[in-house]
Structures are given as C-alpha cells and as structure tokens.
Amino acid sequence: MKPYVENLLKTLELTDLSFTLKKAYLKSRFTDESEEKIIKRIFEALVKRKEKQWKSAKAFLRH
Secondary structure (H helix, E strand, O other): OHHHHHHHHHHHHHHHHHHHHHHHHHHHHOOOOOHHHHHHHHHHHHHHHHHHHHHHHHHHHHO
C-alpha cells in the first residue's frame, strides 16, 4: 500500500504547487486586490469548473 500513499502525497504536493502558481499569477494580474480576494477568485473558478464538468457528465449519462 506504500506506493498509493506516495502517489497521494505527490498529488497533494502538485496540487499545492498549482495553487501557489495560480495565486502568484493572479497577484501579478490584479495587483490592487487582497490575497483573500485572490484566493476567493481561485476557489470560485474551481467550483464553477467542477459544476460545469458535473453537469456535462450528467448530460452524458442521460444519453
């Protein structure tokens, strides 16, 4: 089971890195916004994307 744990840890590291990079990118684009607002932007985009994917999957399952 050790390889699964290692894969999970690597996935978490990549997710953290991705979040850090996205936050840095948005900070450079929206210099006047607070860090809290930028983090909120990231989470809103994540939720919007996941909702779109979920609705798409539901539509696909109906066919």
